[in-house]
Amino acid sequence: MANHTIANNVYVPFLEQKGFLSWFLTTDHKRIGILYLISISLFFLIAGILALLMRFELMTPMSDFVSPHTYNVLFTLHGSLMVFFFIVPGLAASFGNFLIPLMIGAPDVAFPKLNLASYWIYLVGTIITLYALLSPADTGWTFYTPYSATTDTDVVMITFGVFVLGFSSILTGMNFIVTIHKMRAPGMTWHRLPLFIWASYATAVLQLLATPVVGITLLMLIAERSLGVGFFDPAKGGDPVLFQNFFWFYSHPAVYIMIIPAMGVISEIIPVFSRKPIFGYKAIAYSSLGIAFISFLVWAHHMFTSGISEVAATIFSFLTFLVAIPTAIKVFNWIATLYKGSIELHSAMLYALGFVFLFTIGGLTGVFLGALAADIHLHDTYFVVAHMHYVMIGGTVMGFFGALHFWYPKWFGKMFNESVAKLSWFLIFVGFNVTFFPQFFLGIQGMPRRYATYPEEFESLMALSTYGSWILGLGVLIMTVNLIKGLYSTEKAPQNPYGSLSLEWQVPSPPPTLNFEEIPTVTDWTYGYGKKKEVDA
């Protein structure tokens, strides 16, 4: 890979400029990445606190801490904020922005101004949604009709906020696709691209094709409430299940918008800390596109109990099993990369290993739910909650934390305390499992989700889950403090602390405003570890 040295008198780190406007009007992809990173992290913490409140209520069988209505509001906000404000923009908008131009050897994304506009649109969506909190919705994040068309709470504003956010997502996706097609450095061929780029590409395609559909669905719901149209109202000849079809046509691909970038992160972290070339490069690269494609064909597996025909359910069940193939391809290739590697247990690597372990549990329990007969029993129980959180926290959030620890030195030019990072990883890993593993048992025993009260026989497992949430919360708190404290540390990060071969590590930490003094020429793929002389740290 091209090596890069920059004379000290020319090098200006991108973080150098100070002041509100230098951030608010920036078109630098690295700064916009930070803006997203701060925004999504805030929403993650807020929605996380809401989750802790819910778990606190669930310590006892009775509804004693909050009223059932407040509980409904809590899970609606927890879900909506986590999904639409944290995890969907998530890794793609924050690390995607920061890494894509650096990894492909470009000075910026293809449309820098549009990139800033996307962030502003995200802010507008946020403001609208905050306004909606004056009368917070209690529909659940899925906004299912008919309840969402009839509840007294303010569904129109929050769905409109989500609708606006959709534009941010669409424009970001479009920007990244064009960037990856047109801005690659000379010699950076498709099969030399880092796998994070392949993952970002697959994600962007999903954002582009699926988001408009949820946009029109939410518009139809808004029209339902404000103009009295009856697309989803049986009394007016409409069909409430149509809403579910439309909603999941987006929201199932959206699940992969959430997870595929995390898979890309894992594909970057594992080879670096195994000191081995990634195993099955092309299989991992194309399986991202495979997942993206199949994700459009499985939406009705959320609706097996919604009264869809048996033929349709059987077909969707079969198609759902297909998702397991590209997913397993990735997991096996990561394990094969680890095999006989010289493994270094850096905190980022711990998160990556956590991902592989937890995501596999999440993925396999997804196969249970894809099976028709099992789903009839497990649908809308805590089993679904546990499965979903194993994929979303065990998968995406582990990937997000891994990315934070891995690229932190590059992004901010500082180091965090590694021992504290390992401690927080341990607490998060243990806390997560204690919180969510009991929920598989609760679900199998028939405990439905979204209730503030429950029969007394579930109390011990419920309480255990709540204790786990405290450990998890403590872990996240320690991690957050550690990372923020690191920003103020005096220890400057070296250019390439892990000896990575990827392009972003060949520029100073933090990168200069223009990324590369001179656009590099790429002569090899990114994963040639152990084969050639490695770049010094």
Add this chain to the structure above:
Amino acid sequence: MEQANMEHAEDHGLHLTPEQEYGISKLGMWLFLGTEIMLFGGLFAAYAIFRAKYPELFLESHQELNREMGAVNTCILIFSSLTMAIGVTAIQRGKQMLAGIMILVTIICGLGFGVVKYFEYGAKFAHHIYPDTNIFFSLYFMMTGLHMLHVFIGLAVLGVIMVLTFKGKFNEKYSTPVEIGGLYWHLVDLVWIYLFPLLYLVG
């Protein structure tokens, strides 16, 4: 340090050649048009489902629509696409005046479309036909309303492009924004070409 900083801030930009910018913008616009198709696709899917479910209702209700006005609007939009295409070709050959006038004609057509639609909507309201009358009119108002919104956005975009064209910002070497704006306008036209038979020519 301060000096270097300032220079870098000013210097920060992509420095693309016109050809690169053309390729990038065109790919970006085509992708965006793809998202527009998906957006309208949701409504087209709803249309297909409800028309299959209630064929009589659609047949009956569509007779309330004014076919003549719809046909006139279809002609207006197709003609405006023609003038837009002439405008793009003109600017590619460096004829700034002709291009500007053609974009102006396109804008006038777009406004004319809006006027006809205004009278159509007005007539519906006068007959107490609203979006909540039945599923057909729900679809009619949502589909044509969303399309109308796209017409307005297109008019705003073309307005800016027209002013810049008359100011001489574009020529045979650099005409990317005119072409991109033209692509968007063709999409607006294309969507209507599907809406017209689906809504006005059911029987």
